[in-house]
Amino acid sequence: MGDIGTQPTPERALHIRPAGMDALLKPVHRWVWADAHRRAHKLLRFAETEADGGRDLTRAAELTRDALLRRLYLRHASDELRHADMFRKRGRTMLASLSRRGAGVEANWLAPGERGLDDLNVDHENDDTLLAFLHLSERAAAMRFAVYREVLAGDPDTRAVFETILRDEAFHMNYTRKQLERVSPRKHGVRLWMARLHRVGKLYLRFAAAFAGVMGALILGLQYFVVLPFFALAAKHAERRARVPSGWTSVASRSFSFRSQY
């Protein structure tokens, strides 16, 4: 029987290297992870991301008609939930030993968690497109976690968490690739390239949505200070004049129409 990717490959984890860009950005990653508060909050956020990923994989297991994939997805989901638990425990342990304050800037764009900047809508994916997505996503995560492992030399406990998770990531990378080759023997290369293009498209859409979000907030913020003050004065005046009741307001005589949205 050949290797079809269902066996864990712990030794591969040791050889996973950071992606070129991440290697270049190592000083930035070092800065992001240097602050203990930020580190702890990032671990808690990673825990949420892993748990979400676990739920996505559970959903994938529920939807697939392929029995082998179902079992692998369920195992993958269990891994993700275990990772979530590891991140959560480590984050909580750190926070318990730190003074109470927020994370400050978490810099999630610079140092994202496992699914990173990827969106996944499992219900709309086929087995092959999902496997291609998962493979790229796991590969990116493994390389990202490799750089986190390297910059966390000063925190051996957190580093150990990443070390353990990296071993699983190597297995996830491996099985998704092998299974993609199995379910799509002729087109797995195409699927991977399409998934890569899809990731680029998604990246642009995320940028566009973020830009639109910032612009929308900016415009509404401007309106708040330019257009609203006059109306705010009027509203405050009307409130005083009407002596807005606190306690009961009778509505027995209020007209009600099913046709109106107001």
Add this chain to the structure above:
Amino acid sequence: MKILGISAHYHDSAAALLVDGMPVAAVQEERISRRKNDAAFPVGAIEYCLNQAGLEPEELDAVVFYEKPMLKFERILTMALREWPRTFSSFPHAMKSTLGEKLWVKGLIKSWLGVPSDKILFSEHHRSHAAAAMLTAPTRDAAILTADGVGEWAALTVGRGKRAGAKVEVDLLREIRFPHSLGMLYSTFTAFLGFPVNEGEYKVMGLASYGSPRFADRVREIVERTEDGGFRLDMRYFEYHTNAKRSFSNRLIDVFGPPRAPWEPLDPTSTEGRRFADVASSVQHVLEEILVEMCTRLRKELDVPDLCLGGGVALNGVCNARILRESGFERVFVPPAPGDAGCALGAALLADRVFFGNPDRDFPDHPYWGPALDPQELFRVAREDGLPAEELPNDDVVLDRVVRELQAGKIVGWMDGRTEFGPRALGNRSILSAPHTAEQRDRLNKSIKFREEFRPFAPAVPTEHASTYFELPPGGHRLGRFMSGVFPVRPEHRDRLAAVTHVDGTARLQTVDRDVSPRFHALLEAYGRKSGLPVLLNTSFNLAGEPIVNRAVEGYSTFRRCAIDMLVAGRCVVTKRADRTAEIDSGAPEEEAGLNAKEEAAE
């Protein structure tokens, strides 16, 4: 006449379908989309409802949205203006979410369903709650009280419902308006105690039992009673009306001490944990006090024996039981889905009975309006995975087998019939266990539900035996029908009901009627015959962070990921093999012997 009700956009969106005045289907979107508390426009739920009736959208006579989006927008804008400039951070957020989608409900409905404008109707938020409570209850004339965070402007209303002959009336008499809201008060303390809002309120109620209401006077200072029997909140303690990120102000922290961070462990026996439990107990106590007093007044004013409760606050079973005991009402009805999801059904009923003036019909008194189970689906996937799956010949054999497992201390995932509408698992999508020992409760908390130790589990008991084991006031059986009341466990039975008896000696029981859930009732009776105690621990069939399972395959995936020992769907029974259990449940990527055979086949 075919009427579709929709609720959406805030929490747990849902759809419900009436055909000729009778319900055909109702389901929360989360059960279909598998995203907990999914607030998105409920495309999946609508699709299920239409499929269930075999309808095309064009065949609908009306689509009713549960509230008036434009009135809600007016409230959001008015509050932003009144509190200007303190609302500068929340304004862009509120406007983006409102103006970006929530305001354009008519367009959304048209875009998804293609129905013309004149078929789209709009109820009012609390009128929908009132209708959901009143028109699903077996009563002809009742007082109504609805309370939640906020609807359009109203946060609490009282009214009266009448079903006299063909004519139906659901009239609201008066309301208390935002920002003065008991729902927001409770949610604010939920956030203060480090729990997620709209989800963690149960935890506050559970935690309250560990504390004493020593801060009650301070809470009373925040919730001032008005001369007319209403209340007003001292808004200096709150920020939910000005801040999108924090609901309480520093003044509240000055009074109650530092809030709990969500990641901090909560041990009600520690000094800090006791403070949090006391805060929870105090806010719970004041909430009960206000609602009991309001209901007492309402009873005297309207002079009717029945009360219908609606809105998210009606999920507070401790408060409901106290209202039943102390307000003077003889019967208290809480629907299985009193929250916003239930408004989909309420809005549809209101349109049918009031807008179209269709004749009144008695509403079937059960919650099972969701998708039906396909046991063959479970049989197939379990067999494919090489798990022991059997299709037993008849119900008696199934019950006998399940009872034996339960008696042996095993935990059973139980799926049957159609999914419950509402947040509670009432015997069709439940995890069941023997209720006798605290160890069993701890096992469930740690290995299956992965949740806090201070949260209690609920018992299910046949209605005819309920009073033997629980101290039920008159009307208590009815309140227990949809797990809407918390009642004391009789002291002599507490030792044998340790897994379902909360620290204060109470339990949120479900009374099971033979007519409503014949199979679940038979299981309880069978368990009673063997063990001498016809009570089972019944908790929702889901893992933390996930919605209750719907399809058999979802029950199966849950079964595979936690320590449930046996899964039952109809007459199909699946158990775990000892050698597979550990490996999947731990998720450890060790060599998976069981997979290899299939891998070879796949090769």
Add this chain to the structure above:
Amino acid sequence: MILKRRGKIRRGLTVVASAAPSIADLARGMWKSEKRNRWLVPLVVFLCITGLVLVLASTVEVLAPFIYTIF
């Protein structure tokens, strides 16, 4: 699938097309309201129009950065 499987853009355009009667409904409601807040109508209409731009931006995500140049 029973529901209309229209594309996102088409659905967005349906929403925008049906906005005018909804805005009119809101303005009419406020004008007749006992709350005497007619002075709020111009702001509400203005914000609703802003809202339509937000709807367009989320409908045609690809063009979102350019749609804001309207302002």
